[in-house]
Amino acid sequence: MFAKGQTVIQLVERLAPKHIAMEGDKIGLQLGSLRKEIRTVLVTLDVTEEVVEEAIRLQAELIVAHHAIIFRPLAHLQTDTPAGKLYEKLIKHDIAVYIAHTNLDVADGGxxxxxxxxxxxxxxxxxEDVHTDKLKKMVVFVPESHQNEVRDAMFSAGAGWIGHYSHCSFNIPGTGTFLPREGAEPFIGTKGKLEQASEVRIETVVPESVEKQVIQAMLKAHPYEEVAYDIYTMDLNGRTFGLxxxxxxxxxxxxxxxxxxxxxxxxxxxxxxxxxxxxxxxxxxxxxxxxxxxxxxxxxxxxxxxxxxxxxxxxxxxxxxxxxxxxxxGHNAEKIMKKRVAEWLQARLDEQKVSTRAVASQVDTETFKLM
Known part of the structure; x- marks a missing residue:
């Protein structure tokens, strides 16, 4: 089984969240579609003619690059210009291009x-500090039997960090009530009958940068058909990201x-x-x-x-x-990201138990030479 393009990019954005990019930066999907299976991801600093040829040889469906291929809105797309030829080749071979620029610069581990x-x-x-992650509080109500699974899923997705302490939460036992109506498929209880269940109220902090991932992980681990949870905005700051x-x-x-x-x-x-x-x-x-x-x-x-x-x-x-x-x-020193991002991404893909492979580009895009 291979990962979908959107799944691959969700993993990339765990390393380099889009919201920490500097204002006006050209990041994200710049060409192609992510609605397809990805067998090979090519990680590169620059997208040049040689890099695209490399992607074609590797049968890569996705290029993750640091430097953008589109810097400003296109007034036209002429395929007899250098840039136009590049876009044409990428489109003909159905290769998508995703850019992680200043968000990858400032990210922890970037x-x-x-x-x-x-x-x-x-x-x-x-x-220079460029972005401070806001903290939110997440509260979710879980049956006692599944509290550990849900808590662990939230922690694994990035919740529960306070300074140098991880897995921070507060847990209160209580009784939940609900009445399953027509069309419901309750995990606990019977349709048409008021039910009382022993539940735990789990409270934890969630950095804004991983809020979506934590919610997705919680919902996946939670046994209920309809999950009761709340997100509270707090006047507290979390991690600061900087250049x-x-x-x-x-x-x-x-x-x-x-x-x-x-x-x-x-x-x-x-x-x-x-x-x-x-x-x-x-x-x-x-x-x-x-x-x-x-x-x-x-x-x-x-x-x-x-x-x-x-x-x-x-x-x-x-x-x-x-x-x-x-x-x-030189600017090209940033090529250090190729091997390291590919290795990081491959480890996350392996965790997903998919066959998609992440490969570091071997093309040298250094433009200057000493004579």
Missing amino acids: INDMMAEALELKVTGHL GRVGRLEAPVTLDAFAQKVKQALDVPFVRVVGEPDREIKKVAVLGGSGSRYVKQALFAGADVLVTGDIDYHTAQDAIAAGIAIVDP
């Missing part, structure tokens, strides 16, 4: 965490040694370095993609060096004047 982990940083915070990561190295190193570490850890052909080679590096800020605008945030965080891509000449000059070093591994 690209910035992947880069920080590769650089062996002990993360202490974000470069970039700030962390410390286990031991200080020189900028030259650290730049070599960045090159090796992020598997890039070269890095550009701003700063004196023998400068001591202890605290590091890292941001995947284009980070020219975040030098001030890195300075404010107390970082000795900022690791990010697409640094321009004047930003480099400003960094030198401000006293912060920069290591630029």
Whole structure:
């Protein structure tokens, strides 16, 4: 059995929820349909002609990419342009394209965490907070016989976290009443007869980002035909998501040694370095993609060096004047997401007991070469 496209994307959005993307970002399904079985998912940084050819060879029905293929509304679709040819090939081979961009950047376990982990940083915070998850309270009434199953299902879907504590809930025993009418198929009781049942009121907290998943998991585990539950909005905040990561190295190193570490850890052909080679590096800020605008945030965080891509000449000059070093591994350093997202997605697909496979693209989409 293979997973449906919508199921695959629900799993992707567990890692990178859409609502934490930055405003105006081009994410989600950009081309094709998810209403089909998916045998192979190709995970890639960019969707290029070579990547599409790879998807065709692998007979992939879905591409999950980080960078969008459609940036603005299309006025026309001409198939004799580079972009038009790409869209045409994808459509002809029935390959859907789904984009997870800034939501994958800021997500816990997303690209910035992947880069920080590769650089062996002990993360202490974000470069910039962009979204704070609101907390809600969920209350559901469950027959005593099924309270453990329903509670466990909710916890597994992401409910019950308070700080560093998981599986948090409050449970009150009581008596539920109901009268099954014509057309009902009651789990407990008889049609036309008022029934009293020993039930448990389960209360737990639910982050807004996983609310739908928790409700779906609860309903699936609950034995009742009609489930009584409530969702309350609370004036409390949960996790904060942010761009970039700030962390410390286990031991200080020189900028030259650290730049070599960045090159090796992020598997890039070269890095550009701003700063004196023998400068001591202890605290590091890292941001995947284009980070020219975040030098001030890195300075404010107390970082000795900022690791990010697409640094321009004047930003480099400003960094030198401000006293912060920069290591630029290029925008393509975000390719770290290919293997790691594919592995994460494959593990979730295996949990679903489906035969769908997630594959990391082997195409190198680096555009710059040293001569």
